[in-house]
Amino acid sequence: MTNLLASDLDHILDRTHDLWNEIGGQRIFITGGTGFFGCWLLESLIAAGDRWHLGTSAVVLTRSPEAFRDREPRLAAHPGIQLLAGDVRTFAFPGGEFQYVVHAATEASVKQAVEAPLEMFTTIVEGTRRVLEFAHQHGARKFLLTSSGAVYGRQPSEITHLAEEYAGGPNPADPTSVYGEGKRSAELLCALYAKLYGIECKIARCFAFVGPHLPLDSHFAIGNFIGDAMRGGPVRVNGDGTPRRSYLYAADLAIWLWTILFQGENCRPYNVGSERDVDIAELANQVVRTLNPGLRVEIAREPVPGRLPERYVPSTKRAQAELGLRENIDLSEAIARTARWHKQRAISGSV
Amino acid sequence: MSTSVIDALQNDCAGSAGADIRDLLPLRGAHILITGGTGFVGTWVAQMVAYLNDCHQFGIKLTLLSPHASEFSSRAPHLACRADVRLFDGDVRNLADLPQESEWVIHAAGSPDSRIHFSNPVRTMETIVSGTQAVLNAASRLTPLQRILSLSSGLVYGPQRWEDAPLSEKVFSGFDCANPAGLYAESKRAAEMVAAAYRSQFGLPVLSARLFAFIGPFQLLDRPWAINNFLRDALRGGPIRVQGNGETVRSYMYGSDLAYWLLRLLVSGKIGAAYNVGSPVGISLKDLAVKIAECFPRRPSIDLNTLPAAGIPRTQWLPDITMARTDCDLRVQTNLDQAITRTVAWHTRQ
Numbered sequence: 001m002t003n004l005l006a007s008d009l010d011h012i013l014d015r016t017h018d019l020w021n022e023i024g025g026q027r028i029f030i031t032g033g034t035g036f037f038g039c040w041l042l043e044s045l046i047a048a049g050d051r052w053h054l055g056t057s058a059v060v061l062t063r064s065p066e067a068f069r070d071r072e073p074r075l076a077a078h079p080g081i082q083l084l085a086g087d088v089r090t091f092a093f094p095g096g097e098f099q100y101v102v103h104a105a106t107e108a109s110v111k112q113a114v115e116a117p118l119e120m121f122t123t124i125v126e127g128t129r130r131v132l133e134f135a136h137q138h139g140a141r142k143f144l145l146t147s148s149g150a151v152y153g154r155q156p157s158e159i160t161h162l163a164e165e166y167a168g169g170p171n172p173a174d175p176t177s178v179y180g181e182g183k184r185s186a187e188l189l190c191a192l193y194a195k196l197y198g199i200e201c202k203i204a205r206c207f208a209f210v211g212p213h214l215p216l217d218s219h220f221a222i223g224n225f226i227g228d229a230m231r232g233g234p235v236r237v238n239g240d241g242t243p244r245r246s247y248l249y250a251a252d253l254a255i256w257l258w259t260i261l262f263q264g265e266n267c268r269p270y271n272v273g274s275e276r277d278v279d280i281a282e283l284a285n286q287v288v289r290t291l292n293p294g295l296r297v298e299i300a301r302e303p304v305p306g307r308l309p310e311r312y313v314p315s316t317k318r319a320q321a322e323l324g325l326r327e328n329i330d331l332s333e334a335i336a337r338t339a340r341w342h343k344q345r346a347i348s349g350s351v
Numbered sequence: 352m353s354t355s356v357i358d359a360l361q362n363d364c365a366g367s368a369g370a371d372i373r374d375l376l377p378l379r380g381a382h383i384l385i386t387g388g389t390g391f392v393g394t395w396v397a398q399m400v401a402y403l404n405d406c407h408q409f410g411i412k413l414t415l416l417s418p419h420a421s422e423f424s425s426r427a428p429h430l431a432c433r434a435d436v437r438l439f440d441g442d443v444r445n446l447a448d449l450p451q452e453s454e455w456v457i458h459a460a461g462s463p464d465s466r467i468h469f470s471n472p473v474r475t476m477e478t479i480v481s482g483t484q485a486v487l488n489a490a491s492r493l494t495p496l497q498r499i500l501s502l503s504s505g506l507v508y509g510p511q512r513w514e515d516a517p518l519s520e521k522v523f524s525g526f527d528c529a530n531p532a533g534l535y536a537e538s539k540r541a542a543e544m545v546a547a548a549y550r551s552q553f554g555l556p557v558l559s560a561r562l563f564a565f566i567g568p569f570q571l572l573d574r575p576w577a578i579n580n581f582l583r584d585a586l587r588g589g590p591i592r593v594q595g596n597g598e599t600v601r602s603y604m605y606g607s608d609l610a611y612w613l614l615r616l617l618v619s620g621k622i623g624a625a626y627n628v629g630s631p632v633g634i635s636l637k638d639l640a641v642k643i644a645e646c647f648p649r650r651p652s653i654d655l656n657t658l659p660a661a662g663i664p665r666t667q668w669l670p671d672i673t674m675a676r677t678d679c680d681l682r683v684q685t686n687l688d689q690a691i692t693r694t695v696a697w698h699t700r701q
Contacts, residue, residue: 117548169525172543173625175551181544184528
């Protein structure tokens with residue numbers, strides 16, 4: 001079996017080789033291990049373990065081990081990975097010591113936010129509480145929370161890149177704020193556990209990403225555009241194409257998350273994402289140029305003249321300056337690699 | 352409590368409600384439940400209900416739910432003994448059901464006392480967030496339910512800088528949520544979020560009120576807020592000790608105004624909205640101390656800088672109350688001078 005991500009994993013290991021020594025022989029507990037973030041964390045953890053014989057293993061909490069085995073048989077079968085069935089709010093604590101806990105369970109589905117906001121909110125808040133309690137009881141030293149840029153609320157149009165010092169928040173009276181508000185509560189819980197029990201809590205405020213494992217049929221514009229292009233177009237833009245977004249490639253994301261877990265400062269949030277923003281119309285055109293220049297881009301609506309663009313773009317100066325993190329892979333390369341992975345995966349089954 | 356003290360409280364309520372109480376008519380004959388009902392807010396709402404029942408024959412039945420129900424008898428014996436006020440011992444964190452006849456619910460549980468918060472912060476957050484969830488969950492099973500008013504805090508906006516305009520509900524500011532100091536404010540944000548989720552997902556008729564700072568009878572003077580401490584110091588004969596240089600600006604709404612506003616919002620506020628409740632008239636703590644001192648025949652002295660405030664930026668905390676005025680025609684009826692005079696008189700006669 002060839003790993004379709006081999007070159008991406010080399011890219012990650014080349015830039016993280018100094019980090020892994022401290023987890024030699026350790027067990028890591030990972031929630032949300034079967035999602036986009038989780039797959040990349042597990043892929044890179046296994047790759048590092050195999051290359052440097054770290055003897056590290058991961059216990060991965062998932063609601064459905066069967067679904068994970070079906071989708072990721074190679075990961076699920078790896079001897080360094082043990083699947084634990086359970087809900088993040090109620091799971092039974094596995095025995096033994098876990099010095100490292102990664103809480104990457106993210107319910108970022110727009111559908112759930114609209115249809116079942118209460119469940120989304122309680123899953124994030126009670127889930128984080130339960131995982132922190134587990135971490136505390138099982139000897140965790142370092143804890144990573146994958147938070148979100150949604151904690152800042154709506155980015156003011158006049159701020160091009162949002163920094164961690166920006167003290168905004170979403171509107172808590174608006175039911176569509178559940179994701180961002182839930183992540184705010186999750187961060188607060190981390191801060192409380194860090195203070196009460198001395199767990200080093202590392203907070204990654206994640207923005208938008210692209211890469212293998214990203215679903216092409218979800219609510220992520222970039223995934224949909226790549227999906228449209230792979231099906232032969234046209235590439236459809238809902239809306240007027242003016243919102244500005246940026247995308248960090250998944251392999252870079254993995255480097256950033258591991259670095260923050262191992263070397264980030266306790267309770268000091270780091271924005272994680274790309275500073276190279278494009279508007280959505282330009283993104284669609286970039287997907288077309290990269291994958292199939294003959295395709296048509298259809299934009300649903302004309303922009304309103306003079307209106308400032310909506311933005312969701314981080315400043316990542318803190319991560320760059322304090323942790324030496326970089327964006328290594330540019331957008332067109334990221335799009336090309338994502339499409340190639342999906343194509344090869346379709347051919348080779350699910351491996 | 353003497354008759355004159357009780358009469359004064361009734362007069363306060365009459366002044367806050369005004370001559371025209373038609374807007375409160377939907378509450379006639381109604382069952383109102385207040386969670387956390389024996390604190391400052393609940394006591395004042397009970398006082399307002401007593402006024403409406405005694406002077407306008409409203410016939411409201413009020414239930415005060417609280418884990419400290421027994422303390423209420425000493426705080427407000429004239430209310431505790433009333434036939435239309437019922438005390439109900441219960442904690443919102445392990446709440447099975449609310450009294451089945453409850454039609455209007457004010458969720459006021461959750462102490463704003465920061466000394467309690469930090470003694471057990473995770474539990475504090477749980478009480479506020481899960482407590483709200485438990486109350487809304489139980490309320491959603493009430494057959495006669497009309498509306499729920501969930502009490503939040505003006506702290507949800509985060510610190511108001513000196514150059515900022517009064518805090519409007521349309522401003523979605525915040526603060527660093529990865530800082531334990533934000534415990535209470537973030538928990539209140541989360542509780543508002545839970546309310547919004549219940550409204551959106553289950554159609555629960557819930558709205559929120561964001562409370563600022565208050566003054567009045569029933570306020571406990573051992574609480575860690577400037578106005579409580581100033582009154583305590585003054586009643587002891589002084590000096591009134593002001594931490595810092597006294598330039599911090601706050602505003603204070605009187606208890607009976609608060610009670611009237613809450614009942615009005617409960618009846619006519621927009622479902623899903625969050626209304627600021629407080630006084631928009633700011634006063635520096637230094638001037639507040641002077642005003643309190645002036646109420647006493649033997650004026651207590653004022654000590655500034657009892658705790659150093661070096662390097663602490665000057666702050667203010669003032670609500671914009673346009674939304675309550677626009678939607679419900681609410682106004683501040685009791686000005687600060689009246690509020691202070693009445694509060695001092697109440698404490699002196701206690």
